Amino acid sequence: MSVALAPGRRPRRPHYRLRQAFVEAASVLLGAVLVIWSLLPVYNMLLIALDAEGDTEYAGIIWPPEPSFESFKAIWTEDYWYLEHFWHQFANSLYIGLATMALTVLIGSLASFAVGRTRLRKGWLLTDAALLTYVIPASFVVIPFHRIIHSYGLTDNLIAVVAAEVAFATPFAILILQQYGRLIPVELDEAARVDGASPVQIYWRIYLPLMAPALAAVGTYALLLAWGEYLYQWLLLSSTRSMTVAVAIEQFFDSDEAPWNYMMAVAIVYALPPIVIFYGLRRYMAAGLTRGGVKG
Amino acid sequence: MSFMQQTLALGRPDAADRPRRPRWRAPVHGVELAWALAFIAPYVAVFLAFVLYPIGYGLWMGRSPSLYAELAQDPRYLQTVVNTALFVGIGVNLKLFLALLLSGFFMRRRRWIKAVLAIFILPWALPAIPAFLSIHWMLIGERGLLDGLLETLFGVGGPIWFNHRWLALGCNIAAYLWKWLPFWTVILIAARMAIPQELLEAADIDGATGMRRFLHVTFPLLANVYLVCTLLSTIWTLGDFTTVYYVSGGAPSRSSEVLSIIGVRYAFDVARPSLGVAAALSALPVLIPIVIVLMRRIQTRGVQL
Numbered sequence: 001m002s003v004a005l006a007p008g009r010r011p012r013r014p015h016y017r018l019r020q021a022f023v024e025a026a027s028v029l030l031g032a033v034l035v036i037w038s039l040l041p042v043y044n045m046l047l048i049a050l051d052a053e054g055d056t057e058y059a060g061i062i063w064p065p066e067p068s069f070e071s072f073k074a075i076w077t078e079d080y081w082y083l084e085h086f087w088h089q090f091a092n093s094l095y096i097g098l099a100t101m102a103l104t105v106l107i108g109s110l111a112s113f114a115v116g117r118t119r120l121r122k123g124w125l126l127t128d129a130a131l132l133t134y135v136i137p138a139s140f141v142v143i144p145f146h147r148i149i150h151s152y153g154l155t156d157n158l159i160a161v162v163a164a165e166v167a168f169a170t171p172f173a174i175l176i177l178q179q180y181g182r183l184i185p186v187e188l189d190e191a192a193r194v195d196g197a198s199p200v201q202i203y204w205r206i207y208l209p210l211m212a213p214a215l216a217a218v219g220t221y222a223l224l225l226a227w228g229e230y231l232y233q234w235l236l237l238s239s240t241r242s243m244t245v246a247v248a249i250e251q252f253f254d255s256d257e258a259p260w261n262y263m264m265a266v267a268i269v270y271a272l273p274p275i276v277i278f279y280g281l282r283r284y285m286a287a288g289l290t291r292g293g294v295k296g
Numbered sequence: 297m298s299f300m301q302q303t304l305a306l307g308r309p310d311a312a313d314r315p316r317r318p319r320w321r322a323p324v325h326g327v328e329l330a331w332a333l334a335f336i337a338p339y340v341a342v343f344l345a346f347v348l349y350p351i352g353y354g355l356w357m358g359r360s361p362s363l364y365a366e367l368a369q370d371p372r373y374l375q376t377v378v379n380t381a382l383f384v385g386i387g388v389n390l391k392l393f394l395a396l397l398l399s400g401f402f403m404r405r406r407r408w409i410k411a412v413l414a415i416f417i418l419p420w421a422l423p424a425i426p427a428f429l430s431i432h433w434m435l436i437g438e439r440g441l442l443d444g445l446l447e448t449l450f451g452v453g454g455p456i457w458f459n460h461r462w463l464a465l466g467c468n469i470a471a472y473l474w475k476w477l478p479f480w481t482v483i484l485i486a487a488r489m490a491i492p493q494e495l496l497e498a499a500d501i502d503g504a505t506g507m508r509r510f511l512h513v514t515f516p517l518l519a520n521v522y523l524v525c526t527l528l529s530t531i532w533t534l535g536d537f538t539t540v541y542y543v544s545g546g547a548p549s550r551s552s553e554v555l556s557i558i559g560v561r562y563a564f565d566v567a568r569p570s571l572g573v574a575a576a577l578s579a580l581p582v583l584i585p586i587v588i589v590l591m592r593r594i595q596t597r598g599v600q601l
Contacts, residue, residue, distance in 0.1 A: 030401060031412045038416050041430040041474065044441045048433060062444045107338045114335035118328060126336055128591050133347045134528075135587050136354065137535020139556035140576030143563045144354035145346070152345075167346035170339060175594065199331040228424030231537050231560065246425050260433065267426030278421035282414075 045271075049264040071265035080262055082252055085240060093244040094273065096158055096233070097226045100165040104222035105215050107166065108173030113203050115174075116181045117189055127178065130171035138168045139231055146235050156238050164232045169222040176221075180214035181207075216284035220277060227274050245270045354573050363574035372550065373558065373575060380555040380579075382465060383540070384533045387472045392484075392526055395477055396518070399484035400510070420478040428542035431471045435543075458547040465552050471543040472536070480525060487521040488514070520593065527590045534579055555579055 047061075052068040074080045078087065111130075115123035145164060154160040184207070192202050208215070233244050245266065252263040367373045402413050419427060434441045435457040443454035458464045491514065499505075499513045515522075537556040540546065546553040553561075555575060563572030 027401065027404065027409075031409065034398075034412055034416050037474065038418050038478075040441070041427055041434060042418065042422070044434045045426065045430045047441060048430075062441060062448055107342060110335045111339040114332045118332040118335070120329070120332040120336075126339070127594070129343060130339070131587060131591050131594070132351075133343070134531045134590075135583055136351055136576065136580070137531060137556065137583075139535045139537040140559060140573075140579070141347075141350045141354055142560065143569050143572050143576070144357060145350040147569075148350050148353060163342070163346050167342050170342065174339070199328060199335070203335070224421070224423065228538065230425055230541070235564070246423075249425060249429070264426075264430065264433070267429055271422050271426045274423055275418075275421045279414075282417075 045264050045268055048260050049268055051261050053261070071261040072269075074262060075265055075269055080259065082248070082255065082259065083262065083266070085243070086245070086248070086266070088241075089243050089245045089248050090270075092158060092237075092242060093227070093246065093270070096161050096165065096244060097223050097273070099158075099162045100169060100226035101219045101223040103162065103166045104169040104173050105219045108170045108177055108218060109208065109211065109215060110203070111170070112174045112177035112181060113207050116178050117186070117202070117207060118199065127174060130174050133168060133171045138164070142231055142235060145232070149236055154236075156236070156242050158237070158242055160236045161232050161244075162226075164236070165222070165226040165229060169225050172221065173218040176218055177211065177214055180211065184210050213284045216281045220281050223277060224274055354577065357570050358573040358577040360570070360574075363571055364578065366571065367574055367578060375551060376553050376555055376558045376575075377578075379465060379552055380534065383468060383472070383536075383554050384530060387469045388526060388529050388533050390469070391473050391477055392480055392522065392529065394473070395480040395484050395525075396522065398477070398481045399488055400514075402481065402485055403488055417478040417482060419475050420482075422475075424475060424538045425542065427475060428471060428538060431467075431474070432543050432545070435467055458544050461548060461551040464544040464547055468540050468543050468552060472533070472539045475539070476529075480529065483525060484518065484521070487518055491517050524590065524593050527586050527593070531583060531586055531590075534583065 047064055049071055050064045050067040050069070052066060052070055075083055075086055078084055111126060114120055115126050149155060149160045152160070154163075188206055188210075189202050192206055197205070227246075230246050230250070234247050234250070237243055237247065249263065249266050249270065252259060252266075398416075402409060402416075437456070439447075440457075442457075446452045446454040455463060457467050495513060495517070496509065499509045504512060535556050536554070537560070540552065540554050541557055544552045546557060555578075559572040559576040561572070562575055563569040
């Protein structure tokens with residue numbers, strides 16, 4: 001082919017344009033595939049939740065014939081056997097999620113401040129030790145953890161779950177916060193120190209505000225971790241009083257009635273809070289993940 | 297920031313008598329040390345009580361060699377090890393490779409691509425349990441949504457997804473990709489954004505475009521982040537309980553289960569906690585080297601995130 005083109009180098013331009021058009025078409029196609037891929041399971045949730053009988057998953061339908069909001073109404077009024085304590089369970093989930101988020105941000109930022117911003121010798125030991133957490137994945141430690149919680153007297157207590165989530169979220173938080181913290185000039189701290197600011201003031205007035213994007217990213221990470229976790233909640237919480245939505249949703253499988261529309265409606269309601277928080281904080285997170293506004 | 301301006305104006309009074317040693321060598325004194333220790337105290341407490349103690353207790357529970365001999369003779373355990381290796385090996389590598397390619401796609405500056413990205417990260421925001429339950433219902437039985445779509449659009453009858461071990465394993469991996477691809481794509485987008493624009497322009501001027509620029513400029517610069525992501529993600533995926541538990545549920549007849557599930561089953565279904573712990577600990581020969589490499593990588597180079 002190169003021989004054929006050899007005489008004049010002209011044909012390159014239309015060729016180039018054709019290539020551009022091809023790239024454009026391919027990227028539109030890829031975009032469409034990605035959108036369908038991402039939304040299909042979400043659509044399936046709605047499809048089943050809006051079905052009045054809750055048996056679409058066996059009928060092979062791809063469009064709700066008679067959409068009904070009956071299942072959402074049942075959740076609102078707790079008007080079904082499995083939904084009796086829904087809002088109480090929801091409050092429990094919220095408590096675990098928000099407590100994990102707040103504690104991870106607090107404990108993680110304190111630790112990464114001490115390691116990165118004070119002249120603490122061997123501070124790196126802490127980061128390394130934190131990574132040790134991942135030597136055995138959370139789902140592998142659950143068996144000894146379950147026993148230890150008994151000896152701490154925290155059986156059937158929401159705090160036990162919060163402790164577990166915080167323990168597993170914080171190492172990653174410290175990692176991110178430390179990397180991000182390097183972008184904030186140390187001179188700021190030094191200047192403040194010269195002016196007589198105490199470490200607490202430096203932490204509160206300088207470190208935290210400048211770290212906001214990274215804190216948002218870490219907080220969301222912790223919340224999503226706690227919200228999507230099932231194993232610890234299932235094993236550590238047993239009574240109706242302390243049950244969370246994540247555990248309750250699984251109980252639908254025990255039913256003979258196949259109330260799948262209720263199950264999916266619960267799933268949708270359960271998915272809403274993290275989505276709201278996630279998209280609300282997305283602007284900050286994008287900044288937290290991409291170097292951010294502070295430049296040294 | 298007025299204090300900073302003041303300092304700049306007045307100069308630093310104590311600059312003269314402070315030894316000019318590298319910052320990290322300067323010793324920490326009294327009050328500052330006390331504060332620093334107070335700052336790390338909460339994390340140290342959490343670490344000792346909820347990480348070190350459980351791990352130590354777990355090691356103690358799984359100390360007997362006979363447990364491992366028993367595991368080695370259990371055909372179900374061996375099958376699970378194969379499943380885990382496939383799930384983690386294929387899942388993690390495919391995910392990161394796709395994330396690397398997609399991050400390049402999302403770097404294109406178009407408004408509609410930004411909109412696609414906003415939708416694409418929805419699976420990350422969606423909590424795992426509702427998402428996997430939905431995928432479970434999409435695939436289960438003879439006529440879930442996916443088979444319904446195949447039938448309506450193409451007139452093809454889809455398979456019964458969870459009736460075959462390899463098919464079920466494939467479904468688990470696909471669900472895992474669906475959930476976690478966005479997160480790692482965003483991380484790699486961030487890493488790509490950290491590459492100085494001048495480097496890419498210089499490559500362009502030298503005539504390295506497209507594939508060549510990617511192979512010789514972009515990828516070498518991303519290699520460290522890519523490796524760290526692979527290691528971190530391997531660790532997390534090895535311990536992934538939710539995906540397989542909700543999507544295939546181990547179907548058909550527990551043949552697609554992974555290590556994290558079988559450990560819990562031994563402990564709470566058969567009431568053999570030590571055996572469960574041993575099943576989990578049998579992953580240590582893989583996990584320990586990964587964590588060591590991870591520590592060294594993060595220490596020496598740092599990760600841009």
